[in-house]
Every structure is written in C-alpha cells, then in structure tokens.
Amino acid sequence: MKISMYNASKMWYNSTITRNEKMNKKEELLIIFMEECAEAAIEASKIMRFGKGNELLESEVGDLTCMIQLLEESGMIDMANVQACADAKREKLKKWSDLNV
Helix, strand or coil, rough: CCCHHHHHHHHHHHHHCCCCCCCCHHHHHHHHHHHHHHHHHHHHHHHHHHHCCHHHHHHHHHHHHHHHHHHHHHHCCCCHHHHHHHHHHHHHHHHHHHCCC
C-alpha cells in the first residue's frame, strides 16, 4: 500500500501529540502547503536528473496553486501582496539571473 507524503506526515504529526490534541485547520493547511512545495521541487529535480516530461511537474504546480488559493481563502495571505512580491522577484531576476523575464 502506497502512503502519500501528506498521509505519512499527518501520521507522524498525530503520533507526536497526545490523544487530546488535534491538528487545527491552520496547521493542516500549512503542512499540506509545505508538502506540495516539496513535491513540486522533487519533480523539478527529476526533470533535471532524468529528462523526464513536464506532466508530473504540471500536476504538482496545480496542487501547489490550489494550496495557495486555500491560503488566500483562509485569510493567511493577501494576493495583492503576493503579486507585489512576485513583481519584486521578477526585477531581482532581471538583475541577478540570465533568465529572459
């Protein structure tokens, strides 16, 4: 039986707390977000290492996008601020990378 990264993390987290404690919604949202970030990074690494296709990367970026949307819906992030940060990052990349941005 294959255990997803999410289920494995949740099982570990739940095994480290007492029976009276539970992961709250904010913690659950953040841990799933972290897992999706890691999974996207893993797929990017596989493309670099093995020349693998982009389908799995697209799937993981889609999962990550969903989690970003949920962070916004929960009030944890403001997309106007996120966009401002993205714009600032683009400017840094123009200066510090060879990317055509």
